[in-house]
Amino acid sequence: MKLFKASLLTLALTSTASAYAESIAVTNATIHTMTEQGVLTNATVVFDEGVITAINPETVNADTSIDAGGKTLTPGFIGSMNQLGLVEVSAVSSTRDSSEKKANITFDASAAFNPKSTVIPYTRKGGITTNISVPRGGDDMFKGQAFFADLSGEFDSIRMTDVAVIVDLGAKRKGSRAMEIQKLRHKLQDTKEALSKAKKDKKDAKKPKRADQAINALLAGEKPMIAYVDRATDILALLALKKEFSLDLVIAGAGDAVSVADEIAQAEVPVIMGAINNLPSFDALHRTLASASTLFDAGVNVAYSVSGDTHNLYMLRFDAGISVANGVSKENALKAVTANVADAFNIDAGRIAVGKKADLVLWSGDPFELSTRVEQMWIDGVETSTLSRQDALRDRYTAETNMPRAYVK
Amino acid sequence: MQKFIPSVLVAAISVSLTACIQSEKQDEKVEINKNPYPSTYQVLPQQTTIIRNATVLTGTGERLDNADVLMLDGKISQVGASLSADGAVIIDAKGKWVTPGVIDVHSHLGVYPSPSAESHSDGNEATQPNTSEVWAEHSVWPQDPGFNRARAGGITTLQILPGSANLFGGRGVTLRNVPSHTMQGMKFPDAPYGLKMACGENPKRVYGSKKVSPATRMGNMAGYRMAWAEAVEYKRAWDKYEADYAEGKNSEAPARDIELDTLKGVLDGEIKIHNHCYKAEEMAMMIDLSKEFGYHAGTFHHAIEAYKIADTLAENGNCAAMWPDWWGFKMEAYDMIQENVAVVDSKANSCAVVHSDSATTIQRLNQEAGKVMYRANENGFDIKPKDAITWITANAAKSLGIEDKTGSLASGKSADVVIWNSNPFSVYAQAEQVFIDGAKVYDRFDDKYQAVSDFSLGQQ
Numbered sequence: 001m002k003l004f005k006a007s008l009l010t011l012a013l014t015s016t017a018s019a020y021a022e023s024i025a026v027t028n029a030t031i032h033t034m035t036e037q038g039v040l041t042n043a044t045v046v047f048d049e050g051v052i053t054a055i056n057p058e059t060v061n062a063d064t065s066i067d068a069g070g071k072t073l074t075p076g077f078i079g080s081m082n083q084l085g086l087v088e089v090s091a092v093s094s095t096r097d098s099s100e101k102k103a104n105i106t107f108d109a110s111a112a113f114n115p116k117s118t119v120i121p122y123t124r125k126g127g128i129t130t131n132i133s134v135p136r137g138g139d140d141m142f143k144g145q146a147f148f149a150d151l152s153g154e155f156d157s158i159r160m161t162d163v164a165v166i167v168d169l170g171a172k173r174k175g176s177r178a179m180e181i182q183k184l185r186h187k188l189q190d191t192k193e194a195l196s197k198a199k200k201d202k203k204d205a206k207k208p209k210r211a212d213q214a215i216n217a218l219l220a221g222e223k224p225m226i227a228y229v230d231r232a233t234d235i236l237a238l239l240a241l242k243k244e245f246s247l248d249l250v251i252a253g254a255g256d257a258v259s260v261a262d263e264i265a266q267a268e269v270p271v272i273m274g275a276i277n278n279l280p281s282f283d284a285l286h287r288t289l290a291s292a293s294t295l296f297d298a299g300v301n302v303a304y305s306v307s308g309d310t311h312n313l314y315m316l317r318f319d320a321g322i323s324v325a326n327g328v329s330k331e332n333a334l335k336a337v338t339a340n341v342a343d344a345f346n347i348d349a350g351r352i353a354v355g356k357k358a359d360l361v362l363w364s365g366d367p368f369e370l371s372t373r374v375e376q377m378w379i380d381g382v383e384t385s386t387l388s389r390q391d392a393l394r395d396r397y398t399a400e401t402n403m404p405r406a407y408v409k
Numbered sequence: 410m411q412k413f414i415p416s417v418l419v420a421a422i423s424v425s426l427t428a429c430i431q432s433e434k435q436d437e438k439v440e441i442n443k444n445p446y447p448s449t450y451q452v453l454p455q456q457t458t459i460i461r462n463a464t465v466l467t468g469t470g471e472r473l474d475n476a477d478v479l480m481l482d483g484k485i486s487q488v489g490a491s492l493s494a495d496g497a498v499i500i501d502a503k504g505k506w507v508t509p510g511v512i513d514v515h516s517h518l519g520v521y522p523s524p525s526a527e528s529h530s531d532g533n534e535a536t537q538p539n540t541s542e543v544w545a546e547h548s549v550w551p552q553d554p555g556f557n558r559a560r561a562g563g564i565t566t567l568q569i570l571p572g573s574a575n576l577f578g579g580r581g582v583t584l585r586n587v588p589s590h591t592m593q594g595m596k597f598p599d600a601p602y603g604l605k606m607a608c609g610e611n612p613k614r615v616y617g618s619k620k621v622s623p624a625t626r627m628g629n630m631a632g633y634r635m636a637w638a639e640a641v642e643y644k645r646a647w648d649k650y651e652a653d654y655a656e657g658k659n660s661e662a663p664a665r666d667i668e669l670d671t672l673k674g675v676l677d678g679e680i681k682i683h684n685h686c687y688k689a690e691e692m693a694m695m696i697d698l699s700k701e702f703g704y705h706a707g708t709f710h711h712a713i714e715a716y717k718i719a720d721t722l723a724e725n726g727n728c729a730a731m732w733p734d735w736w737g738f739k740m741e742a743y744d745m746i747q748e749n750v751a752v753v754d755s756k757a758n759s760c761a762v763v764h765s766d767s768a769t770t771i772q773r774l775n776q777e778a779g780k781v782m783y784r785a786n787e788n789g790f791d792i793k794p795k796d797a798i799t800w801i802t803a804n805a806a807k808s809l810g811i812e813d814k815t816g817s818l819a820s821g822k823s824a825d826v827v828i829w830n831s832n833p834f835s836v837y838a839q840a841e842q843v844f845i846d847g848a849k850v851y852d853r854f855d856d857k858y859q860a861v862s863d864f865s866l867g868q869q
Contacts, residue, residue, distance in 0.1 A: 088737075089739060119737060280523050282524050285865070286868075324836075324837060369836050371835075393744055394746040394788060397717055397746075
C-alpha cells in the first residue's frame with residue numbers, strides 16, 4: 001500500500017503504473033474532456049503507463065487500438081461523501097470502520113480501507129472510477145479527514161490521504177447549533193493567534209499538536225474544509241468564516257442553499273449536494289428537484305453525491321440524469337460528477353487531458369440513461385471489469401441444473 | 410324409541426324446540442363492525458376526457474401506438490383509435506406515453522413523514538412483538554408533503570404500512586393519493602386491509618436486545634405460530650357463536666379481542682398478508698406457516714432473495730415486492746441481484762412487483778422498474794416496456810386486492826392514468842398529468858393542479 005501526500009502525487013503518477021500496462025488508443029469516440037477543449041467528436045485518446053499521453057495525435061501509435069464507434073467516452077465519475085471501502089454491510093458492526101467515538105479532526109480512516117469490498121466492483125457498474133471516502137467520526141464536530149482512492153480493487157488503490165477536513169454543523173439533536181459554530185470560530189481564532197505568536201517568538205516555538213496542525217492547514221488554505229450544513233443562516237455564517245479566515249470552504253448537504261444561491265456564488269464556494277433530495281426538513285424547507293439547476297444558474301460550482309447508504313453509490317449517474325430532467329444542462333450535470341467534484345477536493349481527476357491519469361469510461365449510450373451500461377472502463381490505464389458478486393449470483397440461479405445450485409460456480 | 414311412529418317423533422321434536430325458543434329468547438346478535446373508520450373519499454371534479462395519439466401501455470401486457478384513451482364518468486371507457494365522446498376535453502398526447510396510475514404497495518408516507526420529526530414518527534408500535542391491534546391509518550398525517558411529491562411522480566394509489574420491528578406490525582391501509590385533511594378522505598373505498606408481518610433481523614434485534622422473545626429466527630417462527638394458534642381458536646369461537654346463533658341458540662359471544670380480530674380477518678380471507686421477508690429460506694417457511702394455519706401468505710416485501718425461490722412463489726400464488734438495486738445495508742440484503750424482479754416475473758402465474766419503501770424513490774417508481782428491465786435485458790431476458798409497467802400497476806393492484814378496480818387501462822376500471830412526456834423508463838421521464846378516477850390531480854405545467862401541503866404553505 002502506498003500512501004501519497006499531495007506533493008508526491010506527480011511522482012506517484014509515473015511510479016505506480018504497472019509494468020504490464022500497455023499503451024492503448026481509443027479512437028472514434030465522442031470525448032467529453034471536461035476541459036476547455038469541450039466535447040470532441042470522432043476523437044482519439046491515447047494512454048500509456050496509466051497516464052493520458054495524447055489527444056487526437058496526428059498518427060496513432062499504440063499497442064492496442066479500440067474503435068469506440070462514436071460512443072461516449074468520459075472521465076471516470078467520482079464518488080464522494082460516502083464510506084466506500086470502510087463499510088461492507090451497514091448493519092454488521094464488525095464490518096464498519098468509518099466512525100469512532102473519540103475521533104477528532106485528525107481521524108484518518110484510510111488505514112481501514114478495504115479494496116476487496118464487494119461494494120467496489122458493484123460501484124464500478126455506475127462508471128465510477130475513483131472516490132473520496134469520508135469518515136463519519138464521533139462526538140466531535142470534526143469528523144476527521146477524507147481520503148481519495150481508485151476503484152481498481154488493488155491493494156495500492158489509495159491515491160491520497162488527508163484530502164479534506166470534514167465538519168458537521170447545523171441542526172443538532174441535543175443542545176444548540178449556535179454552540180458548534182461558536183466553537184469552530186473560537187478554534188480558528190485561537191489557533192490563528194497561537195500561530196502568529198509562534199511566528200513572532202520563534203525561540204519558544206513548540207511543535208503544535210496534531211489537531212492544531214490540521215487547523216493550521218485550513219488557515220493556510222492548504223486543504224478544503226467540507227462543512228455539512230443545510231439551513232441558509234448556517235451557510236451564511238460559514239461564508240462569513242471563510243471570509244474572515246480565508247478558508248477553502250465547501251458546503252455539503254446544502255439543503256437550503258437555493259435561498260442564498262447568489263451569496264454562495266459570490267463567495268466562490270462549491271456545493272456538494274444530493275441532486276434528488278427534495279423532501280423538506282426544517283433546515284431545508286425550500287429544496288426541490290430544481291435546486292441544482294437554480295444553483296448552477298446562479299454560478300455556483302455544484303458537485304453531486306449520492307445520499308444515504310454507500311451501497312447505492314452506483315446510482316450517481318441516474319441522479320445526474322434526473323437533475324437534467326429538472327433543468328440542469330447535460331454538460332453541467334457531467335461536471336457535477338467529474339470535474340467539479342475533483343475541484344471541490346483539489347484532487348487530480350475528473351478530466352481527460354494529457355498528463356492526467358487514465359481513468360476513463362466508455363458508455364453504450366448517454367451516460368445518464370437507465371438503458372445505458374458501461375462498456376469498458378480503465379482505471380489508471382488498466383482495463384477493469386464491472387462484473388461483481390451480484391452477477392455470479394444471477395448466473396447461478398438462472399442456470400439449468402439438476403443439482404443443488406451450490407454446485408454451480 | 411321404536412314404539413314411536415315417525416310422525417309423532419317429528420311432532421315431539423318440534424314442540425320441544427318451540428318451547429326452547431320461547432323460554433330462551435335470543436339476545437341481539439353481537440356483530441363486529443369491520444369498517445369503523447369508513448372512507449369519505451370523493452372523486453374530485455372530473456370531465457369526460459380523451460387523450461389522443463399516445464403510446465399507451467395498458468398494464469394488461471399490451472402496447473398500443475398512436476392510441477386514444479377515453480375517460481368517461483371516472484372510468485376507463487375505451488382504449489383504441491379515433492375515439493370520440495360528447496363534450497370531451499381533448500388532450501393531444503402525440504409523442505407522449507400513457508400508463509395506468511402507478512401503485513406503490515409499500516410506503517410509509519404520512520406515518521414517517523417529512524420533515525422527519527420525533528412528534529410525527531408514528532410508523533411502528535415497537536412495544537411488543539405482536540401488535541396486530543394497531544392500524545397504520547390511525548397514524549397517517551395527511552399533510553405529509555411527500556404525498557404531493559409522490560403524486561408528481563404518477564403515484565395514484567399507495568399502501569401505508571406499519572414498520573417492521575414486530576412479528577405482527579398491525580394493519581396497513583390503502584390510500585388514494587389525493588390531497589385531504591383527513592385520512593378517511595384518502596382511504597381507498599372497499600380496499601381490503603393488509604396485515605404487516607416481518608421476518609428476520611428486525612424483530613429479533615428489536616426484542617432480543619430487550620431480552621424479550623424473539624431473539625432469534627427460531628424465536629420469530631415460534632412467535633408467529635403461537636399467535637396463529639390463538640387466532641385459530643378465536644376464529645373457532647366466533648364461528649361457533651355464529652353457527653349457534655343461526656340455529657336459534659342464545660349462546661354467549663366470545664370476548665372481543667382487537668388484536669385477534671386482525672388475525673381472524675386473515676384466516677377469514679378478508680385481510681391480506683404483507684410480509685417484510687428478504688430471504689429465500691424464510692419466505693419458504695412463511696409459506697409453510699400459512700399452510701399450517703390455513704391462510705394465504707400474501708405478498709413478500711423487500712424480497713431480495715425471491716429469485717432463489719421464484720418457482721415456489723409462483724406455484725403458491727405469492728406476490729414478491731422488490732427493489733431494483735437496494736442492498737448491503739444488512740445481511741439479509743447482501744444477496745441482491747439487479748435482475749431479481751425479472752427472474753420472479755419469468756415464471757408462469759407469477760406476481761412480480763416493484764415497490765419503494767422510500768419517500769424519495771416513490772417519486773420515480775417508473776424508473777425503478779426501468780432499471781430492472783434494462784439490466785435484465787443485458788443479461789439474457791427480453792422484457793418490453795409493456796411488461797415492465799405491470800410491476801408497478803397491475804401486479805401491484807393484485808397484491809393489494811384491488812385489481813378489479815384499478816391497475817390497468819381496461820374498460821370499466823377507475824380512470825387512474827398518467828401522461829408521461831416520454832418513455833417512462835427513461836431517466837428524463839416526467840409525469841405531466843395525473844388522473845385519479847378521471848379527475849386531474851396533477852399537472853406539471855398548471856399551478857392549479859399542484860397541491861401544497863398545509864405544512865409547506867406560507868413558509869418563509
